[in-house]
Amino acid sequence: xxxxxxxxxxxxxxxxxxxxxxxxxxxxxxxxxxxxxxxxxxxxxxxxxxxxxxxxxxxxxxxxxxxxxxxxxxxxxxxxxxxxxxxxxxxxxxxxxxxxxxxxxxxxxxxxxxxxxxxxxxxxxxxxxxxxxxxxxxxxxxxxxxxxxxxxxxxxxxxxxxxxxxxxxxxxxxxxxxxxxxxxxxxxxxxxxxxxxxxxxxxxxx
Ligand code: NVA
Numbered sequence: 001x002x003x004x005x006x007x008x009x010x011x012x013x014x015x016x017x018x019x020x021x022x023x024x025x026x027x028x029x030x031x032x033x034x035x036x037x038x039x040x041x042x043x044x045x046x047x048x049x050x051x052x053x054x055x056x057x058x059x060x061x062x063x064x065x066x067x068x069x070x071x072x073x074x075x076x077x078x079x080x081x082x083x084x085x086x087x088x089x090x091x092x093x094x095x096x097x098x099x100x101x102x103x104x105x106x107x108x109x110x111x112x113x114x115x116x117x118x119x120x121x122x123x124x125x126x127x128x129x130x131x132x133x134x135x136x137x138x139x140x141x142x143x144x145x146x147x148x149x150x151x152x153x154x155x156x157x158x159x160x161x162x163x164x165x166x167x168x169x170x171x172x173x174x175x176x177x178x179x180x181x182x183x184x185x186x187x188x189x190x191x192x193x194x195x196x197x198x199x200x201x202x203x204x205x206x
Pocket of ligand 1: 028029032062063064125126128129130165166167
């Protein structure tokens with residue numbers, strides 16, 4: 001097995017094309033599927049089922065959001081993406097998700113407050129991904145209304161949980177208060193990366 005964590009999805013696909021061994025996407029600019037496995041594991045641990053679960057991702061519609069959409073389509077989970085205009089997920093990902101699930105329940109929204117209304121899971125990620133650090137200044141401005149804070153949390157269900165794939169910038173995409181709140185399952189989610197990835201290796205090697 002070859003696990004590759006890189007930037008360009010096309011580099012990973014090139015490896016997969018020529019490799020005689022399974023190639024795992026351990027993160028690219030387009031997708032982060034291993035993270036999504038741990039995320040949905042954490043959600044099921046919490047709610048015991050995916051029925052009626054609404055997951056709202058607040059942030060940039062890039063790799064993490066894309067994988068939540070694809071995995072959500074496979075698991076039939078309602079996924080809402082709340083992002084500033086211009087940061088919507090890749091149209092090819094949305095198309096692929098629709099092919100995976102004819103009855104997909106996916107909403108792309110620009111207002112985080114209506115997007116978290118009734119949500120059970122609120123998920124956020126850094127505003128500037130790895131390799132995009134030089135874009136920080138203008139991205140911080142574009143995302144200023146997208147911090148997951150108590151105000152936003154008050155619009156969601158009282159038993160909603162908070163997820164973040166880490167590393168986090170407290171005070172930017174998530175307030176310190178919410179990060180440390182009793183709703184946070186961020187460290188359980190981080191632990192589940194270990195279990196989910198062990199399962200993936202077991203599945204690939206057996
Ligand atoms: N979107 C983030 C995910 C980090 C786990 C990044 O690509 O840096």
